[in-house]
Amino acid sequence: MKKQQGLPRSSSSRPRSLTDPLVSPLQFVNQETKIEDLETNHFVLVHGGGFGAWCWYKTISLLEDAGFKVSALDLAGSGIHLFDANDITSLPQYAKPLTDFLEKLDNTKKVILVGHDFGGSCISYAMELFPAKIAKAVFLAAAMVKNGQNTLHMFSLKQDGASDLMHQAQTFLYGNGKDQPPTAIDLEKSLLRDLLFNQSPVKDIALASVSVRPIPFAPAMEKLVLTDNYESIRRFYIETRNDNAISLSVQQIMCESNPPEKIFLLKGSDHCPFFSKPQALHKLLFEIARIPPIKNAANQP
Template structure:
């Protein structure tokens, strides 16, 4: 955030429902609409002549796509940072489905389901094991950043990532998308990221070498440089692939 501010930009970090400092009970988040509400409220509040660039990380990519479908005229560009850039009719969870079979044991050891409404009801969220979290998210990040992140992490609601997105060319398809790949990512493997780009081609694609799943910790300068470059791309420009 500070690097972007130093470049003269006005970044805003929104906490989704039940995330960060938002104290909403995560067990009551039962849809993408619920989860995305803070972002949608922000877009609704924008003046008619103002647009923003949305940046989504990890599962937040689905929230960006949901927002593009809901308010395409409020968004000039969308950036997916190793994020779930799904197709129409896909669930965010589908992005990980191909790896679940081979990585089933590892995932069982690294996360657990939270039954916030009781064991007799479906699980409501996923909470990662803090003993394994560095290997999953922060395998290249500085220890001080990892320490802060592990303290502030909250459970991830299950319902939104299990919901199929409805995306149309008339709305979602009108906004230019850019994808940033992280090449040493242990959560979203490079094979999966390549498949996302291949199946749902963005207008531009970038790669960050040596970055784990959280480039804002492991490669902040490189990420900042890419984001500024995307900001400066004229909207009338053709497909950009500087990788």
């Protein structure tokens, strides 16, 4: 595909490592930077399809050790949330744990939303509803749709071999009978490593293999309505170079079609950098948190 022009980019310069062993996150902190001086020190982590809050355990530890406040949520039918994925019939229902959290958030507080995979559509939906409570939105190898698009439309743009692997791994579930539309998508456990975790440590693959749940189908088909509320929030995209689930080319297409403020590239990362490149991901999240707010005469004293 044609190389993208005009969008500001950055990349992780860390050497490729399959394990990316954890070290003190304080090494990433500029000594002149104080967490309390940032626009917000609160990250809200939103998992992708089939995952849960459990997948962020390394990121939570690194951010909290650096002084950030972190909230990781289970969307409906995910993680330890009690709903059955086959019974979730809309995006608002699927994203309700996130919207409930933001609704209860103090009106004087703002957060940085981070959405992975299908979580990108969920944070977009939340951005439309609560623009005053969101300082920045980070799309991590995520669906970043435009008004009138749905998640499956964007994920169907695959132009390389990744689409074949995804199709092999997917099994449609029909909770309402075979004569009705699918209600959920399950992923073949034997293909998870190649599809999602091709650069991740064995222990994290083992955790995922017993924790991943079916993905509700209807929310992925639902078209988002996005207005100036969504557009008013600063967006950042983190691309994953060695991603077999959402190929780098598809991520670039989404960024070209719906340009964020800045794009970062995680080298040596599979679809799940919170497993495969936790230090590099932490460094980028910290860098995004440090970006100062844009001064606007209309809303600045």
